[in-house]
Amino acid sequence: MLYDNHHRPVNYLRLAVTDRCNLRCFYCMPEEGIQYMPKTELMTYEEMLRIVRAMVGMGIEKLRITGGEPFIRRDMMDFLGEMSRLEGLRQIHITTNGVVTAPLVPALKKMGINSVNLSLDTLDRRLFHEITRRDDFDKVMQTFDALLTHGITTKINAVMMEGKNDHDLVPLAMLTKDHPVGVRFIEEMPFNGGEAHYDQLWWSHRRILETLQAHFPGLEKIPDPPSSTSYNYRIPGHQGTVGIIAAYSRTFCGTCNRIRLTPQGLLKTCLYDDGVFNIKDLLRAGATDGQLGAALLDALGHRAKDGFEAEARRQFGLRVSESMATIGG
Numbered sequence: 001m002l003y004d005n006h007h008r009p010v011n012y013l014r015l016a017v018t019d020r021c022n023l024r025c026f027y028c029m030p031e032e033g034i035q036y037m038p039k040t041e042l043m044t045y046e047e048m049l050r051i052v053r054a055m056v057g058m059g060i061e062k063l064r065i066t067g068g069e070p071f072i073r074r075d076m077m078d079f080l081g082e083m084s085r086l087e088g089l090r091q092i093h094i095t096t097n098g099v100v101t102a103p104l105v106p107a108l109k110k111m112g113i114n115s116v117n118l119s120l121d122t123l124d125r126r127l128f129h130e131i132t133r134r135d136d137f138d139k140v141m142q143t144f145d146a147l148l149t150h151g152i153t154t155k156i157n158a159v160m161m162e163g164k165n166d167h168d169l170v171p172l173a174m175l176t177k178d179h180p181v182g183v184r185f186i187e188e189m190p191f192n193g194g195e196a197h198y199d200q201l202w203w204s205h206r207r208i209l210e211t212l213q214a215h216f217p218g219l220e221k222i223p224d225p226p227s228s229t230s231y232n233y234r235i236p237g238h239q240g241t242v243g244i245i246a247a248y249s250r251t252f253c254g255t256c257n258r259i260r261l262t263p264q265g266l267l268k269t270c271l272y273d274d275g276v277f278n279i280k281d282l283l284r285a286g287a288t289d290g291q292l293g294a295a296l297l298d299a300l301g302h303r304a305k306d307g308f309e310a311e312a313r314r315q316f317g318l319r320v321s322e323s324m325a326t327i328g329g
Contacts, residue, residue, distance in 0.1 A: 002059040002296075004269070004303040011061045012227070012258045015048060016327065017076065018068040019263045022099050024133040025121075027159055027188055031133055043265045043280045045079045051261065051279055053086060054289045058296065062091040064117075068263065071100050077107060084111045093117065095157070098143035099136045105146040115153035118144060121161070122168045123175075131164060148179060155182040155243075160203035169208070170215050176240030184230050184243040189320075205231070205246035212242060227257040247271075253306035262327050267296070269303045270310035271327070272320060276302075 002010040019036055021029070043051075052063060063083065070076055083092055094108070095117040108116070120140060122128050128137040147154045158165070158172050172183050185208045187201060209231075213219050218236040229252050230243030246252060250272075260268040265280025276299040282292060304310035311320060 002300060004300040006303065006305055008254075008256060009059075009227075010257050010259060010300060011059055012064070013052065013055055013060045013062070014064045014066055014258055014260045015052065016066045016068065016261065016263045017048065017070050017079070018042065018073040020072055021067060021069045021097070022072055022134070023069070023097050023136070025119075025131055026133070027131075027161060037264050042263045043261075045075070045082070047265070047280055047283055048079070048261075049082055049086075050283065050289075051265075051292070052083065052089070054292050055296070056086060056088040057289075058293055061089065062093070063089055064093040064095060066095045069097050069099065070094065071096060071104065077104060080108075080111060080113070084113075095119070096143070097132075098140035099134075100139070102139065102142040102146045105143065105150050105152065109150040109152055113152060115155065116147055117155045117157050118147065119157050120144070120172075121158045122165045123171050124168065127165060127168070131161075148181070155184055157184055157186060159186045159188050160208055161188050162202040166203070169211055173212060173216070173235065173242050176235060176238040176242060179240055181240040182230075182232070182243055183240065184245050186245040187248040189247050201248050205244045205249055205251065208244050212244075227255045228252070250307035259300075260327065266327075267299060268327065269299055270307055272307040272314075273304060273310040274314045 004010055019042075024031055052060070065080065065083075067073075080092070083089065091114045092112070093115045094113060097119045101116075118140070121131050125137040128140075129135045144154070156172065156175065158168070160166070160169065169185065172185075175181055175183055187203060187205055187208075212233070216235045219233050219242075220236070222232050222234050222241065224230065224232050229247070230245045232241050232243045234241050256270070260271065261279065262268065262275070265278050265283075266275040267277055267279050268275055277295060279292060279295070282295060287295075304313060314320070
């Protein structure tokens with residue numbers, strides 16, 4: 001088992017396989033997009049497989065594939081197949097925007113993917129177009145339907161934004177009435193490739209909870225899984241659950257079990273740091289698995305206690321502003 005310097009177990013890797021995305025969500029990147037990394041700077045599938053295999057040997061048990069949008073990277077399904085056969089890796093999860101995912105769902109089910117997080121901030125097609133700058137709402141809903149049809153555990157990730165999708169909080173929560181899904185409402189973060197969209201966070205985890213309680217008076221707290229990022233609740237009579245992720249308030253750092261790898265191989269021991277070291281560069285310089293492991297242990301031995309300390313440590317005092325697509329959603 002891996003532990004950091006704060007005695008937190010670390011058994012979960014979030015692996016971003018690409019920085020490219022087929023949407024342009026305004027809370028993630030500018031309308032014109034971002035400057036993508038040259039393909040030669042991205043990790044190859046072979047490099048990612050070697051890194052994950054080495055980390056599994058050290059205690060990583062859970063893997064989440066993210067992007068960008070992972071399924072726009074060529075040969076992604078072949079790579080997932082390789083990962084699914086990796087001995088010692090107990091869980092594989094995927095985060096996707098669902099635009100091109102629907103036809104792949106049967107194969108994901110057969111592969112044994114444990115769950116899929118589907119990004120969906122609104123049930124209003126017009127507003128979806130406004131938020132994502134793309135008219136792909138129907139494709140995302142086809143993915144939603146396919147995931148339920150094939151019995152893949154599904155969670156909806158909805159970023160709550162002042163003046164944008166406020167009125168969608170209750171309709172999204174109502175998805176849990178007839179569907180066995182988890183709908184998680186996420187505080188907006190400043191990872192948008194530019195300036196934050198607000199002077200202060202209006203939709204905090206407290207306000208989200210208060211709004212849910214006002215509309216669903218019987219809302220009841222249910223136990224949170226170990227190291228959960230979400231505070232979870234059930235609405236009486238509903239099949240699914242709702243959750244609240246305090247991603248900006250950072251109230252769950254004390255039990256964080258996650259590390260991240262960006263598409264270019266930058267290891268992040270916290271979402272809010274600016275990277276600890278580049279594991280891809282070590283590989284290409286000829287590092288052994290033992291040397292990779294030693295570098296990882298050293299990074300965990302100097303891990304920030306929470307997201308605020310990690311942000312304060314950023315080089316040159318630079319504020320968080322990079323696109324979430326470049327670090328893994």
